[in-house]
Amino acid sequence: MSIPIVIDCDPGHDDAIAILLALASPEVELRGIVTVAGNQTVDKTTRNALKVLELGGRADIPVVRGAAAPLRRPLRTAAHVHGESGLDGPDLPEPSAMPSDADPADWLEPGVVLVATGPLTNVARLVQRGVRIDRIVWMGGAIAEGNITPAAEFNAFVDPEAAAAVFGSGIDLTMVGLDVTHKALFTRAHADRLRRTGRAGRVVAELSDFFQHFHEERYGFDGSPIHDAMAVAHVIDPSLLETVHCNVEIETASRFCDGRTVVDRWHATSGTRNAHVGVDVDAARFLDLLHERIATLP
Ligand code: RIB
Ligand code: CA
Numbered sequence: 001m002s003i004p005i006v007i008d009c010d011p012g013h014d015d016a017i018a019i020l021l022a023l024a025s026p027e028v029e030l031r032g033i034v035t036v037a038g039n040q041t042v043d044k045t046t047r048n049a050l051k052v053l054e055l056g057g058r059a060d061i062p063v064v065r066g067a068a069a070p071l072r073r074p075l076r077t078a079a080h081v082h083g084e085s086g087l088d089g090p091d092l093p094e095p096s097a098m099p100s101d102a103d104p105a106d107w108l109e110p111g112v113v114l115v116a117t118g119p120l121t122n123v124a125r126l127v128q129r130g131v132r133i134d135r136i137v138w139m140g141g142a143i144a145e146g147n148i149t150p151a152a153e154f155n156a157f158v159d160p161e162a163a164a165a166v167f168g169s170g171i172d173l174t175m176v177g178l179d180v181t182h183k184a185l186f187t188r189a190h191a192d193r194l195r196r197t198g199r200a201g202r203v204v205a206e207l208s209d210f211f212q213h214f215h216e217e218r219y220g221f222d223g224s225p226i227h228d229a230m231a232v233a234h235v236i237d238p239s240l241l242e243t244v245h246c247n248v249e250i251e252t253a254s255r256f257c258d259g260r261t262v263v264d265r266w267h268a269t270s271g272t273r274n275a276h277v278g279v280d281v282d283a284a285r286f287l288d289l290l291h292e293r294i295a296t297l298p
Helices: 013-023 042-055 121-128 154-158 160-167 188-195 199-219 227-236 283-294
Strands: 003-009 028-035 063-065 113-116 135-139 172-176 241-250 261-264 275-281
Touching: 003 013, 003 227, 013 028, 013 042, 013 199, 013 227, 013 283, 028 042, 028 227, 042 063, 042 199, 113 121, 113 227, 121 160, 135 227, 154 160, 160 241, 172 227, 172 241, 188 199, 188 283, 199 283, 227 275, 227 283
Parallel strands: 003 028, 003 113, 028 063, 113 135, 135 172, 172 275
Antiparallel strands: 241 261, 241 275
């Protein structure tokens, strides 16, 4: 019995690979995509989501254009990581499908898992509407260092107020942060293996080729963390990640730490344990799963 999921994302190279992983995995059934401004403007992330679904042969899956800006702050994008289009690198045809005017709230029936891989603006709005969400798996945050500032991870940094609303909602929430995504680097060797498997494999390799520039320059990595795909992989196979149930608060009023996910990893406070936080990952098995599934796509 596959698990129904909705992906809320800002494609983005790793979002795109996460969507393809979901399409290639029988353990999950992708009901719909909601896009959000983050890596790029919401017009660009929406066009990119449509392109990726077409590449995966699933242009029938609805894409709803979500929030164009954070709840209260001006939008910060990441062209330095994902390029002007948000999906620089491969040459993907313009999508033939149009965005849907569905209400994503209608997709969130009991048992559906909301996999969020961008800023949490849309998710916070659903919470504020009182929409029932059974479970959220979010790629974002970090126990340790950030990636857009020393203190904050990008998805949390773009909309800290939204993250605070979601972490304060009481919804079953798993946080897949940089502490685990940075442990599983998709290297050039991984890309070269995938390049020969089919069109989708070639595109993923080309996405990785571009994504690698930032990670090599910033961190000296021989490879890239495919952050968002790890959130989908966690739904597919929960044994890949080790998580700890702990209190997480979001900094929203700090000169240096805005957007920081303050993770009480060792329960030093009496804060409500409101998130299952990823603390370790079986990197080899995650990367094998990614290769094996993407390689099945045409
Ligand atoms: O910090 C990494 C996260 O920010 C990923 O989801 C990436 O796509 C960007 O949205
Ligand atoms: Ca993302």
